[in-house]
Amino acid sequence: MIRAFLFLIAFTLPAMAQEGVSVDVIPPGGTAPDVQSLDRSATGGAPTLADIMARQQAQREGQDQPVLNDASRAADTGGIGLPITDDLGTLGGASDPELWRGIRFNSIPITTQQRGPAATVLIQDGGMTWLKWRAGPLRIWGGILLLVTLALLALFFVIRGRIRIEGPRTGRTLLRFKTYERFGHWLTAGSFIALAITGLLVLFGRIAFIPLFGAEGWAPVAIASKWVHNNISWAFMIGLVMIFFMWVLQNIPNKDDLIWLARGGGIFGKGHVPARKFNAGQKIIFWIVILGGASLSVSGLSMLFPFELPMFASTFGLLNDWGLPQLVGLGPLPIDLTPQEEMQYSQIWHGIVAFGMTAVIFAHIYLGSVGMEGAYDAMGKGEVEEQWAVEHHSIWAEKIMAERDRPGNAPAE
Amino acid sequence: MKTMFAAFASALLIAVIAQVAYDNAGFSSAERQAASSVRLN
Ligand code: HEM
Numbered sequence: 001m002i003r004a005f006l007f008l009i010a011f012t013l014p015a016m017a018q019e020g021v022s023v024d025v026i027p028p029g030g031t032a033p034d035v036q037s038l039d040r041s042a043t044g045g046a047p048t049l050a051d052i053m054a055r056q057q058a059q060r061e062g063q064d065q066p067v068l069n070d071a072s073r074a075a076d077t078g079g080i081g082l083p084i085t086d087d088l089g090t091l092g093g094a095s096d097p098e099l100w101r102g103i104r105f106n107s108i109p110i111t112t113q114q115r116g117p118a119a120t121v122l123i124q125d126g127g128m129t130w131l132k133w134r135a136g137p138l139r140i141w142g143g144i145l146l147l148v149t150l151a152l153l154a155l156f157f158v159i160r161g162r163i164r165i166e167g168p169r170t171g172r173t174l175l176r177f178k179t180y181e182r183f184g185h186w187l188t189a190g191s192f193i194a195l196a197i198t199g200l201l202v203l204f205g206r207i208a209f210i211p212l213f214g215a216e217g218w219a220p221v222a223i224a225s226k227w228v229h230n231n232i233s234w235a236f237m238i239g240l241v242m243i244f245f246m247w248v249l250q251n252i253p254n255k256d257d258l259i260w261l262a263r264g265g266g267i268f269g270k271g272h273v274p275a276r277k278f279n280a281g282q283k284i285i286f287w288i289v290i291l292g293g294a295s296l297s298v299s300g301l302s303m304l305f306p307f308e309l310p311m312f313a314s315t316f317g318l319l320n321d322w323g324l325p326q327l328v329g330l331g332p333l334p335i336d337l338t339p340q341e342e343m344q345y346s347q348i349w350h351g352i353v354a355f356g357m358t359a360v361i362f363a364h365i366y367l368g369s370v371g372m373e374g375a376y377d378a379m380g381k382g383e384v385e386e387q388w389a390v391e392h393h394s395i396w397a398e399k400i401m402a403e404r405d406r407p408g409n410a411p412a413e
Numbered sequence: 414m415k416t417m418f419a420a421f422a423s424a425l426l427i428a429v430i431a432q433v434a435y436d437n438a439g440f441s442s443a444e445r446q447a448a449s450s451v452r453l454n
Pocket residue numbers: 176185188189190192193243247277278281282283285286289361364365368369375376377378379380
């Protein structure tokens with residue numbers, strides 16, 4: 001008891017003294033010393049009083065705390081159970097400060113009865129970086145991306161208007177997508193939209209929902225969003241596999257795509273660019289959906305089963321070996337990641353890919369509905385107006401019509 | 414349209430099946446992170 005009391009006094013006295021000193025030395029509004037240029041030889045590289053005051057001042061002014069170069073401290077962690085032939089500290093081979101530094105920098109082996117891979121990491125800095133990244137750039141740039149995409153689509157609508165079927169309608173239709181194809185499309189589309197809405201809710205709930213509806217209003221929405229996001233993901237993955245197998249052959253690039261791209265898909269000029277079942281623009285959408293969707297699925301699974309599917313250390317290792325990060329001016333990416341950091345990278349990547357894909361899907365939804373007359377029928381009914389097919393997918397339409405009209409073939413219903 | 418709604422309904426059904434699977438897969442935090450000796454149920 002007395003020892004605990006003395007201990008308390010011993011620890012609070014210097015702290016109180018520091019408060020006093022900091023007020024004396026740096027008046028509010030005064031400038032803090034440049035933390036990187038401080039002489040720390042007296043403390044062996046550890047924070048000095050000036051460091052502490054700089055940190056406190058930044059805190060008072062609501063600024064980011066100065067980043068100290070703590071490499072020397074991180075390296076000076078002794079080790080548990082060093083041979084007693086070395087200088088003895090309070091714990092034998094290692095001293096208390098060394099032990100605490102080892103915990104601080106996650107560099108000593110920790111054993112615990114707690115199960116789970118993350119249990120032995122007591123302090124990891126990645127958490128703050130990640131938290132700030134999620135609350136800052138991800139929300140800001142992701143939000144801007146989606147709003148700008150919507151604005152551009154609105155602008156496109158104003159300038160170009162709805163892309164109409166130009167020629168006279170024939171009243172005849174061509175079968176474009178069979179029932180199972182439309183089922184696969186809507187399974188993917190329905191689940192993607194549910195995932196996009198609930199993902200955005202989870203990301204923006206704290207800043208957009210709570211101020212409007214309060215924490216009590218947010219709680220059930222958060223629980224529902226989480227349930228939908230975790231569970232509907234399986235429908236999305238199944239739909240993605242269906243889409244891949246149904247349409248991959250028709251989405252392999254060929255020379256027609258170059259012509260289509262060179263003429264910008266004919267979107268502004270008069271006349272139509274020949275295309276097969278899928279034009280180059282659609283093929284791009286297809287591959288973005290497949291590759292982006294696969295990447296979203298994998299990073300999502302890695303978060304769904306925490307710590308079970310770490311993959312960033314090995315991915316970073318591969319990238320480093322290929323020299324890609326070095327090529328774009330980044331140093332080699334970290335390959336020694338704590339389990340928590342693996343999860344943080346999964347979230348970062350999941351967020352980036354999700355925003356990118358959602359922006360692309362906005363454009364897709366626009367063209368598949370209001371943007372182009374006659375397009376929606378392809379996925380709604382499965383049958384499209386013959387004139388629409390001739391205008392937008394001439395090579396495909398001619399082939400289908402030739403098959404239909406071949407003598408001996410029953411007329412299409 | 415019918416196909417679209419059938420797909421949406423299937424997505425929900427798949428979600429419910431996923432929940433049952435999660436509940437039985439032994440992947441809850443409690444089951445992954447703690448030994449049975451420290452759990453009350
Ligand atoms: C309300 C939302 C959506 C509508 C109205 C819509 C509409 C359409 C239509 C009409 C087509 C056929 C185009 C044609 O006949 O050539 C199509 C194709 C396709 N859709 Fe969707 N879609 C929606 C959402 C989605 C979502 C969320 C995804 C994926 C995440 C998706 C992926 C695809 C793919 C990969 C194709 C084939 C390639 C292409 O035509 O671009 N769709 N969609």
